[in-house]
Amino acid sequence: MKNTFLNFNTLAATILAIGLMTACSSDDTALTPDPDTESDPEPEQESRWLTVAAAKMGEEPGDGNGGTLIYAVNTVDAKDPTIVIEPFDHGFIAPSNRTARLQSSEDGNTIFNISYAGDTGGNYTKYNVEGGQNFTPTGSEVSIAPYVGSAPRWIKLFDGDQTGAAVYVSNEHEIDDNGTPDDATDDTYIRTDANIGVVTLDLVNSSIKEFQEHSIALSAEEEADGYYISRIDMPVLNAA
Template identity: 30%
Template sequence: MFESTRNIFSKALVAGVLLASFSCDDESGNDPEVDSNERLYTIGFADGSGNPSATYVQSHTDLSSDVDVTFKDFGFEVPSTRTARLFTSSDGATMYSLDYGGGSIYKFENNGGQDYKEVDKTNIEFAMGTAYPRWTRLNDEHAMLHSIATEQVFDETSGDYSYTKATARLLLVDLEDLGMSTNVEFEIPRSTADEATGDYVFRIDAPVVSGDKIYYGMGKRGVDPSNPDENADAAYNTVETLVLDFPSLENPTILSTNIAGGATNGYRTTVAYTDEQDDVYQIITVPNNTKDTYILKITAGKYDETFKFNLSDKLGVNTISNGWFYVGNGIGYVPYANSDQGGTGDAVWSVARVDLYKETALKLNTPDNLWLQQYQNSVAVDGKFYMALAPLGEKGYIYEFDINSESADAITAAASIESAADSYYIGIY
């Protein structure tokens, strides 16, 4: 059953106007070019690696080696129950935040330094049915809020466990005034693979728009029918993506391939992007590292079965990744953990440059002892890609990567960043 309710708040948009606006909006994530001299860069910092970590930000127009970044007695604390989920407008002048666990979204005016002025706030807990939704920026105009509710279904005759039903709730957010519309709720179709294994969808995230479709990544759990209350690892024999019409958010279907096995929802780093040819590239994250890390390609609504980009094979080490950053023309940067040395919770992270059009991958000479499990975002401006990298508890730098270079040494230490024990940088926005 597919249910749809619209205009649930006074801020909600008229559906017909919203649909018309999408006829001229570019939802691919390819925002207008911004003059680098005018861009504000927000640097995000989390104090404490546990769930209730505080989140601080500060902004700069200059990321050069002349700049020293410290959060000691400086920085704006973002209202957050747990680590804030942040993004900014393409020029950096506006910051948005989801209070994960608090059930509100915020809009801030970035006036430079630690001066962030709250200009709007909306409670989304009632609309989403939870204070713990996730959200993803689509472009400068819109973002998506999303959550999953699960329910065990039992046989009416025997009383035995049958399957776990997953109900998705999606809400389109207008970033101009944090207005909400196209709020839909539906049961996620069960795929043939899930019917065979008993796996179920417990999380969706990382949506990306291509053409008139939106593609949602999915994370799954397994279940022991004799003890359905105990979480189990999913089989992940395939890769699956939830697909809906956009912007109506109707007609949910499941897109599947057996090229690889793993989750498509990621963690806090973006997972899927639309390139200049309107193809979707998504990285496959593998819980418990039971399978290799792949980047897969979706063309015209189907997985391209000829594109099999195995990051582990190309780097010559076993890898785990929570997401990646696409910078254009087939080039991307992938933070990954070397699972021969540890897991995502260990300081065994590196960064690889990938060229999806040439199907190559190169480990870059970034510092050792990096922990990037909760790294959220980075930016590319004027042919340069920037990441805030600091070994645990040590001084680090904002590194400038030359996007056009195929050298492992094509990175330059720019602004210095001060770190501390049990604190870490979560991104540049």
């Protein structure tokens, strides 16, 4: 019987040769990354202005009767926990006797304001946002008070910052005086007529586009129970 022995030097040389062949083969073959497994780096988001509104108190905490201050901070600083802003101390005073009715443009670069209540109530103004307490007036000041009063509610449509709509409700009570107009003690309440006014604003040119009024009524059963519409806080416009 013939036995074949492989000594250590021969075995080491064989392993080394195989290793060199493998290394050469690896160098000759270029590795192509799998697009399905490679993750693209997240694109950096462009910073924008975020405007913070601070309602000041009048005589009582939380009454909002002291006016409104606004302060703009960019998104980078807004995410930084070390950044402190103080809109009450360093904010821009938005014209309004009470809490200003504010809307922002879609890109955050413009603030639209309708002052609320008082002698300036119903005044529409627009400002370019420049950071911090820096807000520069732009466009004309327009009063919508003759149409919707000095304390209107309003919204900005999502049409590329083109249009705003403000609303109000006026009421007239229908009373049966029972033939005694000078004596209110025998009067009988019948119903209340609610008249809604809507004014649309051209936000680009700072002007009034259109004004319409509509009388709206509830069901006879609801009116018989004394219900009527006296206020609209947040108008919502649909495709109809």
